[in-house]
Amino acid sequence: MADSRASGRALEFRDPRRGRELTALLGRLCADIGRAPISVMHVCGSHEQAIARFGLRASFPRALDVIMGPGCPVCVTDLPEVDEAVALALSGVRIMTYGDMLRVPGTAKSLADARAEGAHVDVVYSVAQAVEAARRSNEEIVFFASGFETTAVATAAALLAGTPSNFSVLSAHKYIPPVMEIVAEMPQTRVEGFLAAGHAAAITGSEVFERFVERHGIPVVVAGFEPLDILAGLACLLELIRDRRATVVNAYPRCVTREGNRKAQEALWRVFRSIGGRWRGIAHVPNGNLRLRDEWAHLDARRRFKIDLAGLWSYAPPQSAAQCICGDIMAGIAAPTDCPLFGTKCLPDKPVGACMVSSEGSCRIWQEYGGRPDLGA
Amino acid sequence: MTHEDGEKIGLKHGAGGRAMRALIKELFIDRLDGQPGPGVGLGAMDDGAAIPLGDQWLVITTDSHVISPIFFPGGDIGRLAVAGTVNDLAMMGATEVLALSCAVIVEEGFSRADLERVGDSIESACRDANARILTGDTKVMGRGEIDGLVLNTSGVALSRRVVRDSGLSPGDLIILTGTAGDHGLAVMACRHELELEGDLRSDVAPLNGLIRQALDAGADAVVAMKDPTRGGVVSALCEMAQKAGVGIVLDGPSVPINEGVRAAAELLGIDPLIVANEGKALIGVRAAAAERVLGALRGHPLGRQAAIVGTCTAERPGRVVLDTGFGRRLLSEPEGEPLPRIC
């Protein structure tokens, strides 16, 4: 991706003329397929942000339904995981985390609530920042690590590079490929194709989807994040659906290869192992959670500290939480606009559910970018 | 509306958006505007006020400036104080400034040299605007009782015609006089200490000369004006759409944006359309006069990059739709300026 000032190369991925041609192509492909709706799913907050920001849904053919699945790592962080961080914070340990995790509701409180009660909670942009802070300080610092595999490799790299003894990690990292299996197997699912996240695939390689397509007969296209990348990715996917070809296509060759980044993969699996766990709203995802391996027990906050959650469970959740349908939204079987609280009682500055807290949550994205406008071009 | 005891004023109340307007309405307009007279008063919440005076209008406006940092790339609080008030008068159609006042509140310990630098800026901005400061006030508060320097400027002008921000009708076109997001992104970059290769500079400038050209070229075909300060182009358009009861379609690709601003915005995750501008205006014109007004703007040094960026429609009155070039979406009214103390 070239320096935009030098040649405007980057702007070629934002050329509206090509965009219109690709959009027209989507229309023809839908007509060829000849039924409606054709449901495809993406599993990446950044894809949803790009779709919403550029108003792409207003241009998609009516027959095409592009659904956001469980692609927001913060949103799928389960209550007990948030509670662990909150409990640690309330017990006096300094917690550092990415900004989005601050206001995710736990069973009773969020980290922001804990901070308001005097706990030490800091927002960082990078795990390296947290390590640096630990070097400069004597106190115990726990990095509450959220994010999918693309972000987990950064945590792994930081640990492999060496960390001070007062630093430890509370891992809430997640691994995406297993949840695609879950969605494909859900009885309510009519997803006919997946758009996979280009940056996660830059790490894992596109090969990580090959078994999935064989097993489920559902095609996967790896796509980038510029509007043209997304339109082209969807066009590839619709072609595969039309031709009934269950295969993996890499539509993001400038960043993704079949093998991916072996070095990053080695770092990831040297530090983490995948275990089954609950994702908020999706229930159990086998191999969906990343936890520190035993060799790294000395840096695992779960083993370093005795985390007492009992104190948090005496609170009753607020009434409106009962109406929250984040789980269905994350599973892709409901849209934000289906939720009675969306845009009324649940807003970015007073969120009820996790989907409204994170900048990658579909509710937050829709609220910020105007929802699903029926704005035909 | 009743409020709980102990409700406090928050930063959002100064952000130029919904919360601020609600506060103004409840606290001030409901109390003070009980018997609105002729002209444009408090209730209109326009860029200024206008009172009929013989066969002309006396236009009045006031502005306080709390910007931090005081010195920023492209300008300082002094230049901002003059330009802000001159521009509010110009947005009402009053381009010949009769007089300005300037009140200064300084923190004990503030550097005298810095104050002189601000004074020089004020003087130079007045020359640019062909305006004079005729009266003022000076106060000093103790160390820590105020942050550095606060300025308030008021201005008066006479005008034969008042242009409202509510004058749009379906079919009208909207011109933006230049690039969007310069001031907000420059201040933001400064605060985040981003070292940028390109120059991110505030666009702070008095616009009365530019606007005079537009009004001379367009006359009655110029139907609405507003300067996109806090909350940027989006806030201003939302207000114009609501007050006029029209829908506005904003053509994203037509909005001129400096490459450096675009880049910093991508990096910071901020939309250049929602941050403050201090040297730009949105001008609503009848379609037939648009090219003429555009030509007049582009002939002036401050309007070289003027462009038609929007169209008014009868659909979705009060709402603004953004055409991204790849699709469309509804622009929700921002809560106001994302950055506090931007002006």
Place this chain on the structure above:
Amino acid sequence: MCLGVPGKVIEIDGMVATVDFFGVRRPVLLDIVDEPVVAGDYVLNHVGYAIRKIPASEVEATLALYEELLREAEREDLMAADVRSEIAAGERKKDG
């Protein structure tokens, strides 16, 4: 912010690269990028780590992909038109 953003490497000091993102310079760690990186290369940055070197030739490849998609679509449309008219002819014969 700084999620999956591409930038140009200005200089390298050990494992730390100074990367230019459209005029803003930020440090980016090179621990996990899988190819040697030198000044002038473009890298994809994610939360402070370079995760991939982006070869300039791949930008071309992506643009070529779009063109191919669109060209194929045109060819297919012509074919599809033929097929559709055959089907229509077949239907008419059936009814007729």
